[in-house]
Amino acid sequence: MRKLYLWIIAFLLIAPFVVVLGVSVGASKNITFPPEALSAAWYEELLTEAEWLAAIGRSLLIAVIAGVIATTVALAINYVLWRTGSRFAKFTFALGLGPFLLPPIILALGASLFWAEVGWYGRIEATIVSHGVFLVTLPLVIIARGFAALTDEVIEAAQTLGATPAQVFRTVVLPLIAPYVATGFALVAIISVNEYLIANMISGFVVETLPIKIFNNVRYGYSPVVAAASMLFVALTVTILLALSRITDLVALFGTSKDG
């Protein structure tokens, strides 16, 4: 009974992507499932046509720099909170939770007006900075768990041996929280690559990222290339998360495992 429920939910969560996979490897130009004949033509088109390649490149560029911005800010806020525990640091931490709590349309419209006023409307830098700032919440919360896991003994040992705060940070703190930082970075990068609404409102007309291109394609008559692009996304997302599970104990991050 319990197992049945798990299987039904797993099926419903995965089924849509099986259908997309079927469409992406089908030879027919019309969307059909199951495919009548197999073909890799849509993947070929995706990876050779300049427009699609440009969108993929833009999305990856935005994701990597936004990931660096978000994790740097998250690390800074957590570090200061850990070192000082001041009210100001607590307030900044709370501010960092804000973007996750508000509906994205509000952030997107605010950012769009702001960048238009600054004169960066339609520039890729605007999308990068906004993604970096709005996606700060996840690394903030994850890195906080890393700092919470630090024990005072190692820090005090380093200080007793004469390490300056900068040395303590570099040689003791950073190596211990590195897995959390990496997890935060990876999640921001993946979400940024997948994000549509904010990127579209800020500079969607000019900076066409992969989700924007897929959305426009679906809306104005779509071809199976969209299915191929979607599968590329799914593969990329799952691969990064699998790689992540090798460096971070994801089960421990989300809960405690039953047998350990």
Place this chain on the structure above:
Amino acid sequence: MIRSPSYAPRLIGGLAFAVMAVFFVVPLIFMIVVSFYQPDPMGFYKVDFVWENYAKFFSSFYYSVSFRSIYSSALGAVLVVALAFPLVLIVSDLNRTWQLFWIILLLSLMCLSEVIMGFAWLILLSESAGLPRLLEALGLWDNPRSLSPSFGAMLIGLVFLGFSIVALILYPSLARRDRSIEEAAMTLGTPPALVFFKVLLPTFRTSLISVTLTMFVYLLGVFVMPTMLGRPKDWTMTVIISDKALGDANLPLGAALAVVMLIVTVIVLLASALFAKGRRI
């Protein structure tokens, strides 16, 4: 421990705060300012101070859009939590390998683009592929046609979108729960269904209500699912805001509508926080 006076933490903290203030808070404040400007059909807006944009909100059109948004987000949020809570309960008792499988599956879905999920359901519900065709092949539907766009399709999209987020929010507290009461009840021969309703639901009532409210706010801001899977008459406030701001280039009106949504969001979040606080004492 003796700390030498250092300005480094203050400097780092100040910089981090400045980044959040300039790129997160200032745009929101500026949006509130723009909501009082006059729309300019030729360009962006004219600097002014008028209530006209808010006055437009109080018309039957926006009333029905607001009602619709609240209705579909609330229904979606309740469905998501009702489906995700039992799942996480079961998953958190699995062995480590299967827990990892579920966490990676849920994380993948949380990260995956709304656009791609919408597209996937669009195909799954379409006439030429997916469900209608399957029902025809099984002889259950003689004359299959596309199931989207429709309110049901949009709702499926919303539930699908929110599911992984709610599951991952609930996961830590459910995985670390004290299992002794359930086990005691089970040992005494209480049926599992009764344990669920008499022990687990009351224990997690507070977090379930707060996660439902979080999901409600989240679904209020969803854009892609209503546009891809819903009919124009199912469109929520988010779609209308985007439509006014980008389509009609009426930024002040879009901003005013977004401010109304911001106020509703803040009220819901405050209510949620107060409720959680009140329960804990």
